[in-house]
Amino acid sequence: MTPRLLFRSVAIAETITWVLLIAGMLMKYGFAVGEIGVQVGGFLHGLVFIAFGLTALLVGVNQHWDLRLTSIAMATAIVPFATVPLNRGLEKNGLLIGGWRHTRTDDPRDHTPVSALLRWMLARPVVLAGIMAIALVTIMATLLTIGPPGGTS
Template identity: 50%
Template sequence: MSPRTLFRSFAVAEVVTWSLLIAGMILKYAVGVGDWPVSVAGPIHGFVFLAYLVAGVVVAVNQRWSGGVTLAALASAVVPFASLPVERWIDRRGLLAGAWRRTATDDPRDRRPLDRLLRWMLGHLVLAVVLLVVAVVVVFVVLLIAGPPVQVG
């Protein structure tokens, strides 16, 4: 899977879960079917949101995005349906082209700690994926325990 495919997959997943969450809110508040639609869609969206952020950071490091592009990519998860247009904008600029950077080159940026960490992750892919999933799950559980940011009603 290329950086482009990974980022696009998570951008699409983010849009799909936004759709589920908004549909759940419509069912809850406009139709009055109770809390269950948001109780189901909310955690799904929250988990995918966190996973999108992790995938975005990994791709940003690999592709050597500027801080502004990285911020736009990550912030797009906060605005409903924005992740896909932002992904397309990034792709049109050629910032998703290329493969994973698995080996160091003479480029001085390859000596940066994040670049070294990325190469380690790519060299230990299964372990890295497991560790990243565990990190997302831990953050997700902590946020579930903390509860919603605003109590409605």
Template identity: 45%
Template structure:
């Protein structure tokens, strides 16, 4: 399913937009008198996908060797409702999502750094990478739940 960086990113960009719809719908439902629990559920789902999108954007920023400005813009696109879709289109059209996962060392001197060797090790073990990212997301999500929702209760 995620045989390429572009495919993984597209799935998360679309999921982020869908969860924005879920959250906005829950907020509207609460405003017209439906239970506030809908916002808690929608917000939780959106928050988890938001963090997943951010983690994926960071992973791809390193993997695809994006400049800091591109990485920051991509991550920040999750803050604006539905902006992940134009961000994905921009990254795709500008060639920043091209190529497959870099699983083997090339003649590029950057492939010999400790960082790229570590990245290749994890890419050869995608389940280890997925579990590590999932644990990081769950920890951040838990901390944010303890802190409380944006704007207070």
């Protein structure tokens, strides 16, 4: 899976979970159906929201995005449906071209400790997947412990 395909897939999934969350909120507050839609949609959206942030960080490092662009990419998950237009813009500007950077090149950006760590993780995809899964679960568990945005209703 290329960085482009991974980023695009998670961006679309993030948008789909926004639909689920908003539909759950409409069911709860508009039609008084109950909380199940918000509970399921909110949980799924939370997981994919965090996965998108982690994916944006991973792809941003791989693609040599600067900190500003990487931060903007991560932040677009906050705005409903913004990840898909972001993906299109990145593709249009050639910022998702290329594969994973498994080897160091002459590019000075490939000589940083972050790039070396990326190459190390890419050489060990099971370790990378495990690190991403642990990060996802840790962030989600922390957020669930803190509680939902705006408190409970």
